[in-house]
Amino acid sequence: MAKEAINEALIQSLEPIQDPQALIGELFRRFGDRAAIGTSGQLTGVVMVDLAVKAGLKPRVFTIDTLRLFPETYQLFDALEKKYSLKIEKIQPDPEKLKAMLREHGEFLFFDSKEKQEFCCHLRKVEPNERVLGTLDVWLTGLRADQSKARAATGRFEIIPHGPERRPILKVAPLVDWTEERLRRYCEDNGVPVHKLLFWEQDGWRYESLGCVICTTPIGPFEPRRAGRWRWFNGLDDDKECGLHVVKKDEV
Numbered sequence: 001m002a003k004e005a006i007n008e009a010l011i012q013s014l015e016p017i018q019d020p021q022a023l024i025g026e027l028f029r030r031f032g033d034r035a036a037i038g039t040s041g042q043l044t045g046v047v048m049v050d051l052a053v054k055a056g057l058k059p060r061v062f063t064i065d066t067l068r069l070f071p072e073t074y075q076l077f078d079a080l081e082k083k084y085s086l087k088i089e090k091i092q093p094d095p096e097k098l099k100a101m102l103r104e105h106g107e108f109l110f111f112d113s114k115e116k117q118e119f120c121c122h123l124r125k126v127e128p129n130e131r132v133l134g135t136l137d138v139w140l141t142g143l144r145a146d147q148s149k150a151r152a153a154t155g156r157f158e159i160i161p162h163g164p165e166r167r168p169i170l171k172v173a174p175l176v177d178w179t180e181e182r183l184r185r186y187c188e189d190n191g192v193p194v195h196k197l198l199f200w201e202q203d204g205w206r207y208e209s210l211g212c213v214i215c216t217t218p219i220g221p222f223e224p225r226r227a228g229r230w231r232w233f234n235g236l237d238d239d240k241e242c243g244l245h246v247v248k249k250d251e252v
């Protein structure tokens with residue numbers, strides 16, 4: 001497969017493809033294993049996998065396995081692998097760096113300070129993500145514009161620089177304008193395996209965003225979507241990000 005340039009001309013050639021399934025199909029056909037769906041088990045991720053398989057593809061799928069995910073997240077990955085006959089790449093933190101972090105700061109360093117939480121997120125999420133991006137030209141993400149204030153400016157296409165040489169990667173959010181309701185309906189109508197915690201609710205409390213155990217808690221009826229993340233650092237700030245999808249401030 002000849003290597004395609006990642007540039008504005010590529011985006012212009014993809015812009016007319018409005019249908020997410022057609023777009024996902026086009027990207028995998030053009031980029032093969034240099035394209036991959038990254039998912040943490042949210043609804044957009046499982047819908048993208050379903051759309052890709054229904055388009056006749058065997059998509060490359062990866063997740064960042066922080067080794068601190070909910071048991072229900074691992075169960076979902078097992079269910080997806082079984083239903084779609086694929087292997088989800090679980091990209092984990094560097095074992096030596098992880099050991100050193102735990103030795104120096106302890107298991108629960110994220111409670112100590114914002115800096116230590118970001119250090120933990122960097123080691124368990126951002127570094128492994130950088131590693132897998134090193135193998136990609138196209139990163140399909142499940143970002144949605146309605147997920148938080150910080151994500152409201154998300155478009156379908158963005159060229160991001162990777163590594164010290166700033167190699168361009170096309171980041172694509174095919175379902176950027178889908179609502180929660182539309183995603184839920186799609187999963188129900190198509191028998192798509194879903195994360196059990198996203199369908200859990202008690203007295204109006206529910207999960208809208210899933211990450212690591214302890215750092216992710218349910219949100220109450222009037223809280224913003226990402227309030228459940230790192231709740232001990234200002235639960236009402238809905239701009240909290242772990243570093244995987246950093247949005248430039250002037251774009252917010």
Ligand code: SF4
Nearest residue numbers: 110120121124212215
């Ligand atoms: S969410 Fe919590 S446990 Fe997971 S990487 Fe970030 S700080 Fe560490």
